[in-house]
Amino acid sequence: MLDQRFDPAEAEPRLYKAWEDQGCFKPSGDTSAQAYSIVIPPPNVTGVLHMGHALNNTLQDVLIRFERMRGKNVLWQPGTDHAGIATQMVVERKLAQDGNQDRRSMGRDAFVDRVWEWKEESGGAIVGQLKRLGASCDWSKEAFTMGDRNDPDNSMMRAVTKVFVELYKKGLIYRDKRLVNWDPHFQTAISDLEVDQREVPGHYWHLRYPLADGVTYMHPVKDEDGNVVDQEMRDYIVVATSRPETMLGDTGVAVHPEDPRYAGLIGKFVELPIVGRRIPIIADEYADPDKGSGAVKITPAHDFNDFEVGKRAGHTPLNILNATAHIVDGGEADEAGIPAEYRGLERFEARKKVVEAFEAAELLQEIENLKIEQPFGDRSNVVIEPWMTDQWYVDAKTMAEPAIAAVKDGKTKFIPENWEKTYFNWMENIQPWCVSRQLWWGHRIPAWYDEDGNAYVALSEAEAQAEAGPDKKLVQDEDVLDTWFSSALWPFSTQGWPDKTPDLDTFFPTATLVTAFDIIFFWVARMMMMSLEFMGEVPFKDVYIHALVLDEKGQKMSKSKGNAMDPLELIDEYGADALRFTMGRMAGQGRNIRLSKQAVEGNRNFATKLWNAARFAEMNECGAPGEIDFGKIESPVNRWILSELTQCAADVTKGIEDYKFNEAAGALYKFIWNTLCDWYLELIKPLLAGMDDAAKQETRMVCGYVLDESLKLLHPFMPFVTEELWDRRAEGRAADKGFLMHQSWPSIEVFTDEAASNEINWVIDMITELRSLRNDLGVPAGTKLPLTLVNAGAEIENRAMTHEDVLKRLARLEDISMTDTTPDGAVTAVIGETMSALSVADIVDIDEARKRLDKELAQLDKDITSTEKKLSNEKFVSRAPAEIVEENRERIVDWTARREKLKVARKGLEGL
RNA sequence: GGGCGGUUAGCUCAGUGGUAGAGCACUACGUUGACAUCGUAGGGGUCACAAGUUCGAACCUUGUACCGCCCA
Structure with a gap:
C-alpha cells in the first residue's frame, strides 16, 4: 500500500543511486539507433548550484531523458572547467586563512600542486548538486578542462596544446603589445x-x-x-x-x-x-x-x-x-x-x-x-x-568568418531565432582575443623563448629546442591560457580528440547546446570557431537559449542583493521534481522566469496529486497491464480517456521537440490534474464499485494503462516520483520491465472517438451546470435533489440513464426522472439543450434563481444582437471564410433555442 | 548612441486574425473510502495609449508612453 504522500527526501537519493549503480545514464550503445548528444556547459570547478544552473540542467535533462526514451543512443557529457582566476583566488584565500605562505613564496610547482589537491578534495561540489537535481549525465565520462593530473599525456591537455600550436603555425595566433584590461589585484x-x-x-x-x-x-x-x-x-x-x-x-x-x-x-x-x-x-x-x-x-x-x-x-x-x-x-x-x-x-x-x-x-x-x-x-x-603588455592573441576576426557563415547557412540554428542577431552583432565586431593570462593555474602556453627573446611554439620543449637549435637556452612562457580557450574545444576534446575515437565519431557534432544568452559571447561563439577550424563542422545543430531566472520582483538574483534563492533549499523543502516541473512550466521562449516559492509549492502539490491518483488505482486494483488493444475497449468513458491521453502524448512530444517546454509541461499538468484526476477517476468510481465484471475489468485495465503512460510522459520533467510509482506499481506488470527511464516513449498517434467524447463531455457539462445551479441557488452541499428532464428526447434520456450513477453521485441527485410537462413547485433551468427541473421545494432562494436567469438572458440577448448585427453586414458574409459565417449562424440558432427555454423557466418562477 | 524584449485579471504569465485563458491570491460552501499538499462554485480584464490595415485586431503596420536587458 502506498503511503499517503511521496517523500522526496527519502526516495530521491535512493532512486538516483539505483540508476547510477545500474549504469542507466550511459549511452545504449545501439549503433543502429540515431545518436543524440549534449555537452553540459561546464560549470566552474569552484561553483555551487544556483538557479541558473538548475534551469539550464533541468531543460537538458528533459531533452536527454526524452530522447533516451525515444530509443536514441544518448550521451549527456558532463564535466567542469578549471576557472583560472576563480580557482586560483579560492586557493590563495584558503592559504592565507590557514596562515600558509602565499603563492609567490611557495613557488609555482608547489602552488599548482596545492590547487590540484584542493580540486580533488573540495572542487566539483556542483557535481553532487547536479545529481540531486536528477541530472542523468554519464558520469563515467566526466571531464575536466585541465585534464587528468596523473596522466600528463591526457587528451584534454594534448588538445589544447595542439590547437595552440596549429593556430600559431597558421598565423591565427600571434604575440602583440597592446592595451589590455589589467586587473591590478590578480595582476x-x-x-x-x-x-x-x-x-x-x-x-x-x-x-x-x-x-x-x-x-x-x-x-x-x-x-x-x-x-x-x-x-x-x-x-x-x-x-x-x-x-x-x-x-x-x-x-x-x-x-x-x-x-x-x-x-x-x-x-x-x-x-x-x-x-x-x-x-x-x-x-x-x-x-x-x-x-x-x-x-x-x-x-x-x-x-x-x-x-x-x-x-x-x-x-x-x-x-x-x-x-x-x-x-x-x-x-x-x-x-x-x-x-x-x-x-x-x-x-x-x-x-x-x-x-x-x-x-x-x-x-x-x-x-x-x-x-x-x-x-x-x-x-x-x-x-x-588599461595597460600596455605583451600578450598572445587569437585572430578572432578571421576565425569568425566561417562561424558567421555557418549560422547564416542554417547549419546551426538559434532558438529562439532572434538570438542570431546578438551572435552576428558580436561576431561581426569581434576584437582580437587575448588568450594569455598572468596566472599559474591553467594550461601553460607552449611557447619557449631564447635569450634574444625569439619565440618557439611547439608541442613540447624538446620540439622547441629542436627548432631553436642545440645552443639556445630556452625558457617557457610563464603565462597560462584563458579558461575559455580550453572550453572552446569542449564538444570534441571531451570525446577524445585529438585522438580519433569511436565516441568522437558517434557523438560529435552534438545535437543541441542549452544555455543562457549571457554565454553566447563567452562560449558559443568560441566553440563555433574552434570546431569549424579543427573539425570542419559546427559543434551543435541547435542552440537553445533559455531565460534568466529572476526573483519574484523580476530582478536578477545575486548574493549581494540578498534575493538569491538556493535551489538546494527548494529541493530539500519540495523535492527536485517540484523544482524541475516549475522550471519546465515557466520555460517559455523569450521570456524570463520569475521564480517564487509558491510556484514550486504548487508543483509539489501536483506531484502529490499524481501520487494519490496512483494510490486510488492501487486501492481499486488497477494494475499495470502493459500494452492494451484500444479496439477492444468498449465503455465510452474509457475510450474517451484514451483519446485524451493520446492527444496529451502528442502535445507533450511536440512541445519538447520544439523546445516549448512550457507547452509540454502545461499539457501534462492539465491532463493529469484536470482530466485524469478531476473527471476520469470520478467518472469510473461507479464502474469500479459496480456489479458489471466485464466493465470493471476493462476499467481497471484502462485506468492502469493511462496511469502508466502518464508516468512515462511526465518522466522527463519529474523523474523521481514517476520512477518510484512505476516501481511500486510493478507488481501488476506482466514481467519486470526495468526502470521507467528506459521504457519506450508513448506513441504519438492520436486515438479519436468522437461519439465517446461527445457523450462524456455531455456528462461533464451536465454535472458542471447542475453544480453551478445548486451553488447559485444556495442549495446546501449535502442535500440531494430530484432532477426531472422535460421533453429531453431519446438520446439525452438514454445518456441520462446510462450515466445515472455518475450524475447522481457528482451532482448530488436524489433521482432522475423524465416528463413531458414542467412539474409544479420546481425550479427549472436549461442545462445543455435540456429543460431541467430541480425540485428544491423551499430550500432555495427564489430571488437568486430569478436573478440568475435574468442575468443569463441579458447576456444571451447581447450576444444574439451583436452576432445578428455581424451577420447582417454584407461584407462580413461575403468576405469572411464560409466556415466562420456558418459558425456564427449556428450560434444564433443555439442561443435562440436556449433563450426560449430560459424564458419558459423564468416564467415558471413568477408564481413562486 | 545602437540593438533586443516587454506592457493581457490583485500577482506570475499563456494566448500569431474569428465568443479573452491558466496557476496563485481572494470570496462562499465543503459531501463523496485517492488526495485538505484536497474538492465544488464564484467574483475579477476598455488586452498600456493613439492612428491605420481588415468584414473582423490582444494578435498585423506605424507612432507615443513607460519598464527591463545587452552592446558601445
Missing part, C-alpha cells in the same frame, strides 16, 4: 567580458594646462543659459578628466579639427604641469566639442581611445603604472619625467597628490560631480586599468 589580463562597466559617483576634474611659449588666445565666455556673451584672453587650455593621475603620462592634448575655439592652437604646445614636459596640441576628431571644454588630454598608454589617437598622431605611449597600479619608478619614470615624490605611489594616492598640486598652482578650474562609467574586474571588484 593579470582579463577579457572585455570579465569587465563590468559600472556607473559610480565620480568627478570630472577640469585642469588648466598652461600654453608654452607665451601663446594666448581668445576663448568665449558663456552666461548661465549657455549664450556666448563675451570673449576672454587665456594662456591655458582646459581639459577634463576623471583620472587626473594619468596626466603624468600625457603625450598631447587633442581638439576637434573644426572647433573654432581652438583652431589657432593646433600645432602649439602646452607645458605639462608637475612633469614639465612640452606636449603638442593636436587635431583629432575623437575630441568632442560638445563635451566638457572640447579639449581632451591624450594618455595613449592608459586609455583605449587615447591609444588610437596617439597612434594616429605618432606619439610614443608613456607608461606610468606598474602591475600593481602604482606609479612607476626607475627608467620609465625618468622617461616620463615623473618627480621623485610621485614615484611608487598607489594610483589613488597619486590622484590625490596630482589634484593638490594643480590646486596649489591655481590650475584646478573646477570639480564636477557626476556619475561615471568605471570598469571593475568581475572577480576582483577592483578598478581595471
